Amino acid sequence: MAHAPLTLPPEVRSRLKRLRLRTRSDLGSGGFGMHPSRNKGAGLEFAQYRAYEPGDEPRRIDWKLFARSDRFFVREAEEESPVAVWLLIDGSASMAQADRARPDYSRLDAAQLLALCTAELALMQGDRFGWIGLREAGLMVADPRGGRAQIDRLQLDFARLAAEGGFPDAATLAPLWERIGPHDLVLFLSDCFDERGIALIERLAKAGREVLCVQLLTVEERDFPFEGGYRFREQESGAALIGDGKALREAYLARFAAARAALDERLDAAGIRHVTAFLDAPVDAPLHVFFGRGVPPA
Numbered sequence: 001m002a003h004a005p006l007t008l009p010p011e012v013r014s015r016l017k018r019l020r021l022r023t024r025s026d027l028g029s030g031g032f033g034m035h036p037s038r039n040k041g042a043g044l045e046f047a048q049y050r051a052y053e054p055g056d057e058p059r060r061i062d063w064k065l066f067a068r069s070d071r072f073f074v075r076e077a078e079e080e081s082p083v084a085v086w087l088l089i090d091g092s093a094s095m096a097q098a099d100r101a102r103p104d105y106s107r108l109d110a111a112q113l114l115a116l117c118t119a120e121l122a123l124m125q126g127d128r129f130g131w132i133g134l135r136e137a138g139l140m141v142a143d144p145r146g147g148r149a150q151i152d153r154l155q156l157d158f159a160r161l162a163a164e165g166g167f168p169d170a171a172t173l174a175p176l177w178e179r180i181g182p183h184d185l186v187l188f189l190s191d192c193f194d195e196r197g198i199a200l201i202e203r204l205a206k207a208g209r210e211v212l213c214v215q216l217l218t219v220e221e222r223d224f225p226f227e228g229g230y231r232f233r234e235q236e237s238g239a240a241l242i243g244d245g246k247a248l249r250e251a252y253l254a255r256f257a258a259a260r261a262a263l264d265e266r267l268d269a270a271g272i273r274h275v276t277a278f279l280d281a282p283v284d285a286p287l288h289v290f291f292g293r294g295v296p297p298a
Contacts, residue, residue, distance in 0.1 A: 005155045006116050012284050016121050019291040023083060023185050023210050083183050084144035085122050087115040087131040089161065090190035090197060091140070093235040096163035097191070099219045099279055107216040108163040111189035113283045114214060118187055119154055121287065123147070132176060133157065134190075134197070136165030139175060144184075166236050167194040180204065186211045192263055205270045213267055213274040214286045221256065222278055224249045 008016075051073060065073050095108040115131060122129040126146060131154060133140030140157055142150075173196075180186060188201045192215040205211045220226075226245025233240045260276070267274045275286045282297045 004159070006112055006158060008113070008116060008120065012117065012282065013120065015282075015284055015297055016117060016124065016287070019121055019287055021085065021118075021121055021125055021127060021185075021291055023183075083127070083185060084181065085118060085127060085129040086144065086180055086184055086186045087118060087129065088186060088188045088190075088201075089115060089131060089133050089158075090167065090188075090194075091133045091135040091161055091163055091165075092167045092194060093164050094191050094193055095216075096235060097218055097221075101219070102279065105279060106163065107191055107218065107279070108161070110216050110277065110279055110283060111214075112158045112161070114189055114277070114286060115158070115187070116151075116154065117284045117287055119151055121291070123151060130179075131157065132179075133161045134168055134173075135161070136168050136172065138172060139168065141175070141179065143179065167196045169196070173200060176200075180209055182208050184209055188213045189216065190214075191216055198263070198266065201272055202266075202270045205272050211270075211272045212290055213272050215260075215263070215274065215276045217276060217278050219278055219280045224252050224256075 051071070062073050065071075089108075089111050091108070095111065096106050098104070098106040098109075119129045119131075123146070128144035128146045129150065130142045130144035131140075132142075140161060142153060142157060186201070186204055186209050188197070188211060190197050190213075192198060192213070201211045201213055224245070226249070228245060229242070230245050231240055231242050264274065273290060275289045277283075277286050285297060288294070288297060
């Protein structure tokens with residue numbers, strides 16, 4: 001079922017202007033944005049004409065303009081950016097989890113809004129971005145491009161992306177390896193509960209891709225505010241646990257903290273920058289950690 005188009009609150013859009021998409025290599029190169037400024041060359045998007053110079057390729061001469069002016073001019077274009085941003089969105093059933101206080105705002109909603117924030121930031125800088133919806137039924141893929149039309153396509157795709165099924169298996173993920181280039185930046189948005197998801201980004205990092213990971217968690221997972229009898233059900237397997245919330249709280253919080261610490265250690269070992277985002281935090285908070293001064297908005 002399609003959902004309404006995503007919209008960014010004005011205050012979020014305003015805060016994005018403080019940020020600059022950067023890779024690790026850019027931080028040491030003196031460049032800005034995802035990479036140094038766009039170069040003029042033999043790319044795909046027309047930029048301007050200039051006078052022919054010795055060494056220019058004859059195929060770049062505009063012969064129609066020569067016929068009118070009797071002078072040689074070369075068509076310059078803006079080269080394709082050497083770096084692209086890939087937004088990897090976990091579309092498994094557990095991403096449908098929401099808090100009782102806000103049942104209309106799930107982990108998937110937060111992931112999609114954060115992806116839209118990143119796409120808008122890339123658009124501001126003239127960078128390319130694409131996305132992959134990670135679904136058990138098949139990947140939803142859009143290769144990196146720039147421009148407002150790419151934002152419109154993202155909106156249409158995300159309206160059709162539902163949280164259902166399990167995390168895709170290795171065969172379903174196979175096309176991903178042919179698309180994500182060696183200089184691409186990958187943003188993984190997930191609850192990070194599935195081993196296949198963590199193995200995926202570890203493999204990407206090992207292959208030299210720069211990977212950022214945002215673990216999206218509910219407020220109730222953080223605070224476990226349950227009192228009385230509850231039936232807790234795992235959304236993907238259907239496994240259920242019946243128990244008293246108050247009696248379970250201490251053990252749950254200890255085990256959950258240990259699981260998060262183990263994940264942090266694993267991502268650190270893989271060289272993957274990561275942050276945890278809870279559903280009551282500003283949706284753009286992770287981007288301020290990755291691309292700002294490291295301080296999330298209040």
